[in-house]
Amino acid sequence: MPRRFITVLRRRFPAFEQLWQRFPDNVFVIRCESDGRFVVEAINPTLAAVIGRPSEAVAGLPLGEVVPAEYLALVEGRYRACADSGEPMTYEESGGPAGAEPRIWQTLMVPAQGRSGKVDYILGISRDITALRKAEAYLRDANAALERRVAERTAELECANARLTELATRDGLTGLYNRRHLFELATREFRRVVRTGQPLAVLMLDLDHFKDINDRFGHAAGDQVLRALSHVFQTALRQTDLIGRYGGEEFLVLLPDTDAREAEHIADRLRESCATVEHRWNHQTFQCTLSIGIAHYDAERDDGLDTLLQRADHALLRAKAAGRNCLVIGG
Numbered sequence: 001m002p003r004r005f006i007t008v009l010r011r012r013f014p015a016f017e018q019l020w021q022r023f024p025d026n027v028f029v030i031r032c033e034s035d036g037r038f039v040v041e042a043i044n045p046t047l048a049a050v051i052g053r054p055s056e057a058v059a060g061l062p063l064g065e066v067v068p069a070e071y072l073a074l075v076e077g078r079y080r081a082c083a084d085s086g087e088p089m090t091y092e093e094s095g096g097p098a099g100a101e102p103r104i105w106q107t108l109m110v111p112a113q114g115r116s117g118k119v120d121y122i123l124g125i126s127r128d129i130t131a132l133r134k135a136e137a138y139l140r141d142a143n144a145a146l147e148r149r150v151a152e153r154t155a156e157l158e159c160a161n162a163r164l165t166e167l168a169t170r171d172g173l174t175g176l177y178n179r180r181h182l183f184e185l186a187t188r189e190f191r192r193v194v195r196t197g198q199p200l201a202v203l204m205l206d207l208d209h210f211k212d213i214n215d216r217f218g219h220a221a222g223d224q225v226l227r228a229l230s231h232v233f234q235t236a237l238r239q240t241d242l243i244g245r246y247g248g249e250e251f252l253v254l255l256p257d258t259d260a261r262e263a264e265h266i267a268d269r270l271r272e273s274c275a276t277v278e279h280r281w282n283h284q285t286f287q288c289t290l291s292i293g294i295a296h297y298d299a300e301r302d303d304g305l306d307t308l309l310q311r312a313d314h315a316l317l318r319a320k321a322a323g324r325n326c327l328v329i330g331g
């Protein structure tokens, strides 16, 4: 029998008595009476301190005289379930005296069967896990806050990276690809057509008498024209075409998979749309025309991107010499 057993243990083994006196969790032994009632057989000093009564004063009392009335039905229900099932049970509960901070308890109950097989005693250990649960909740919150912060920082970094890529690849004034990045893309495109043998047209665009615009209206007006025309060019081209700012008022366009007739047609569309844009500056309006040199990839002649660009450049010079606002196809 547990009481006898515990009493014997405590008397016979000083080490067990030490353990019983010092054990930091609550230990209790409940006797199950044959009429279904429960009696407190023994509680250790830790549990005695929690309920505020000496162990000796509680031993032998019916459960109803030890457990506060508001918890009695709940506690009895648990003991009954353990006794009826004959199986160990664990549960968690919160409670405590009114006005005090509620505590959370984790309890393990083990039924002890007598010779008849009936459960005579329930041995229990109950641990105050309030601090543990609080620490877990704190860690959960801290973790969630950290995850939120990491997500925010990742979004900020992605934004900054996108901005850096933008700065590294785009021309600050027009928003078109800058010369360096355009060369990278053009080189890639050139390698592709060398491999596939597909057509590739190159247009070298140069605004006519742009210096006059700067001289007449000022540099800021010139900048406005460059921005406006860049937008016009970009909208006139297909998604697959590449356009970038090649120099001051010079632009390079690559037209992949475009035959000679189509390239000429696109070039003329660019030339015309440029010429028809009306620019306004200080209550004055003016137009700006465009000369274009065209070159087509020729596997026999173009062993590198340079020669193809050179041929487009020569064609552009001829367009200028021919009076501007026109296009010339390079030989």
Ligand SMILES: Nc1nc2c(ncn2[C@@H]2O[C@H](COP(=O)(O)OP(=O)(O)OP(=O)(O)O)[C@@H](O)[C@H]2O)c(=O)[nH]1
Pocket: 173, 206, 207, 208, 209, 210, 211, 212, 214, 218, 219, 220, 221, 222, 223, 226, 247, 248, 249, 320, 324
């Ligand atoms: N406003 C402005 N002007 C620029 C920019 N880059 C280059 N330019 C100007 O573009 C002008 C180019 O002049 P030129 O090379 O003589 O050519 P052009 O006057 O267009 O004459 P043609 O090309 O022969 O028709 C110069 O006045 C440059 O200062 C820029 O970013 N903004």
